[in-house]
Amino acid sequence: MINLKKKVLVLFGGVSSEHDVSLVSASSVIKNIPADKYDVVSMGITKDGSCFIYNGSPDDMPGGGWLADKSKLEPAVISTDRSHHGIIRLSDGAKIERIDVVFPVLHGKNGEDGTMQGLLEISGIPYVGCDTASSAICMDKAATNAMADFYGIPQAKWVAFDKHAYSGEKTALLANAAEKLGFPIFVKPANAGSSVGVGKAKNLEELEKACENAFIHDKKIVLEEGIVGVEVECAVLGNENPIASVVGEVVPCNEFYDYEAKYLANESELHIPARLSDEMLENVRKAAINAYRALGCSGFSRVDFFVRGEEILLNEPNTIPGFTSISMYPKLFAASGVSYPELLDRLINYALER
Secondary structure (H helix, E strand, O other), rough: OOOOEEEEEEEEOOOOOOHHHHHHHHHHHHOOOOOOOEEEEEEEOOOOOEEEEEEOOOOHHHHHHOOOOOHHHHOOOOOOOOOOOEEOOOOOOOOEEEEOEEEEOOOOOOOOOOOHHHEEEHHHHEEEOOOHHHHHHOHHHHHHHHHHHHHHOOOOOEEEEEEHHHHHHHHHHHHHHHHHOOOOEEEEEEOOOOOOEEEEEOOOHHHHHHHHHHOOOOOOEEEOOOOEEEEEEEEEEEEEOOOOEEEEEEOOOOOOOHHHHHHHHHEOOOOOEOOOOOHHHHHHHHHHHHHHHHHHOOEEEEEEEEEEEEEEEEHHHHHHOOOOOOHHHHHHHHHHHHHHHHHHHHHHHHHHHH
């Protein structure tokens, strides 16, 4: 009997500070992809960049458990031969196995920043999510902010500089940031997600410490004025005619929505829909689609904002948002009437359509 199901390669792990989050997201994705429509092949990337087909249970993936049983691992790579469209299982005589579509569940560097997307475009394999250019722009907070300024998208005041400039002009750069932005100031690695390396500074001494911590994670950092407002998130789905979900509100359990508040404490409040007027909720949805289009997004992204009075200020886009059981993206579309399996089915079809 001919198997008409599409074969989906789910990529997880990665050489990234968000490796562990990816394992949890990918486990959820694999368990919820409709089995009647798709055959799933799982490929894990270790923290040092080794690639393996994983033949075990997705339940064992979080925490690095997928590496425990070597008998369930096969060395493999993605083929860059466009005529064969697939992966090479290195333990099977280097035979190429056809893949119809790739779902990269890779958060952060080397997965969400356009690098993996570029490899997949060279390989000619359709993939879920934003293309190389938009992934790279949205991953780099300085590039995102510059694009937002160009398109007239309201956002917090900001400055950016790299480690080289900081090493030679630290005092002047910190003084300029304090004068332009005022305190408190949020300091972020330009290329990191899940709030890794993000700090909040209330004075020059704290600002220096926050910058040096952020430089551990990236050679370029972004400093933004602190915004007192409602933190909201909107999930966007689609290619040429994207749709926006209901709007969710985050009330962090910590001083701000840092890594611990997102993934460890499990005490932050989520309100779906956000506690805003109907008019403001609709305006946020429109702003999310506007930013999505301006930044060249396709497939899916979560777009985050601050609402300060009547202002809707872009916080940041996330081109591969979390897909864990507690993640906002699937929750927001579930509240919009799109179940998790249906959402994954749509994402795969948008990849094939593009």
